[in-house]
Amino acid sequence: MTEFPLAGNGHIKSSVMSFLREKRMPHAILIEGDPGTGRHTLARFLASAAVCSGPDVPCGNCRCCRMAASSNHPDIKITAADSGKKNITVGQIRDLKSDTAIKPHMAAANVFIIDSADTMNEQSQNALLKVLEEPPQNTFFILISQNKAAFLQTVISRCIILSLSVPETSAAAEYLSKNTGYSSREIAEALEAQKNNIGNALLFLEGKSDSEISVSAKEFLRCMQANDMWGMLKAAAPAEKNRSDADLFFRELKIKTVSLIRENLNSDRAAALAAFYRELLSLEKSLVTNINLSLLICTLVSRASQL
Numbered sequence: 001m002t003e004f005p006l007a008g009n010g011h012i013k014s015s016v017m018s019f020l021r022e023k024r025m026p027h028a029i030l031i032e033g034d035p036g037t038g039r040h041t042l043a044r045f046l047a048s049a050a051v052c053s054g055p056d057v058p059c060g061n062c063r064c065c066r067m068a069a070s071s072n073h074p075d076i077k078i079t080a081a082d083s084g085k086k087n088i089t090v091g092q093i094r095d096l097k098s099d100t101a102i103k104p105h106m107a108a109a110n111v112f113i114i115d116s117a118d119t120m121n122e123q124s125q126n127a128l129l130k131v132l133e134e135p136p137q138n139t140f141f142i143l144i145s146q147n148k149a150a151f152l153q154t155v156i157s158r159c160i161i162l163s164l165s166v167p168e169t170s171a172a173a174e175y176l177s178k179n180t181g182y183s184s185r186e187i188a189e190a191l192e193a194q195k196n197n198i199g200n201a202l203l204f205l206e207g208k209s210d211s212e213i214s215v216s217a218k219e220f221l222r223c224m225q226a227n228d229m230w231g232m233l234k235a236a237a238p239a240e241k242n243r244s245d246a247d248l249f250f251r252e253l254k255i256k257t258v259s260l261i262r263e264n265l266n267s268d269r270a271a272a273l274a275a276f277y278r279e280l281l282s283l284e285k286s287l288v289t290n291i292n293l294s295l296l297i298c299t300l301v302s303r304a305s306q307l
């Protein structure tokens with residue numbers, strides 16, 4: 001059997017290993033966690049287990065496992081918002097539903113992964129609910145999300161919830177030193193900067209922390225201080241692409257606003273910046289709901305221009 005792929009998260013590991021051992025994988029699993037906590041890694045592991053033809057699933061060696069690892073397995077289908085779109089549409093869920101009627105090509109099961117499942121609106125969730133209530137035999141649904149609060153209670157009640165969290169420092173460091181070539185000093189620095197979030201620590205180590213989003217956040221604050229509303233809207237555009245970019249954008253804005261407050265402690269601007277920080281905290285909360293991201297950014301710009 002392939003080793004459980006995540007650091008820490010002991011409670012998840014024991015429940016996953018126990019249902020795999022007993023060959024009783026739940027037909028609907030909702031994975032929730034922040035970006036970087038291993039949600040997709042866990043989804044791939046579970047999908048491999050569902051299609052694996054080995055005795056101890058996922059074996060990691062059979063043809064199905066190898067195809068799953070290279071994202072080429074015909075019976076593992078991924079639904080995500082279409083490019084340029086923020087939400088998974090009800091049409092996509094209807095397509096998924098009709099695909100559930102098709103027999104698997106290679107494996108004994110069909111697996112449907114819904115990425116950023118929390119971007120489904122109520123109508124899409126209700127459409128999905130019907131198939132979750134009466135799933136065809138040997139069909140598994142894996143929903144990946146940031147926060148289960150975005151789901152209808154009726155959907156949640158049909159799923160087994162696996163809530164991922166960042167691991168302890170020692171477990172995260174052990175994972176990174178085993179899986180990357182970075183020194184223990186570099187790993188410790190990355191984990192401290194990224195609060196033990198392994199995915200973010202990897203980006204940090206690869207030198208991508210100065211990402212497009214980070215540059216956008218910096219530009220947003222520059223425009224805010226110049227009272228340039230159009231500039232703010234333009235700078236925030238990359239955050240409208242998807243929820244995880246929006247989340248990153250807010251995080252970068254918070255970090256950079258705190259540094260600006262520190263730099264301006266003795267000036268009149270400190271109070272306005274502190275007020276902006278409070279706005280960020282309050283607006284950020286709506287990210288866990290199904291809020292329209294363009295609307296969220298417009299609200300942010302409007303609040304920022306009133307400070």
Ligand SMILES: [Zn+2]
Nearest residue numbers: 052059062065
């Ligand atoms: Zn296998």
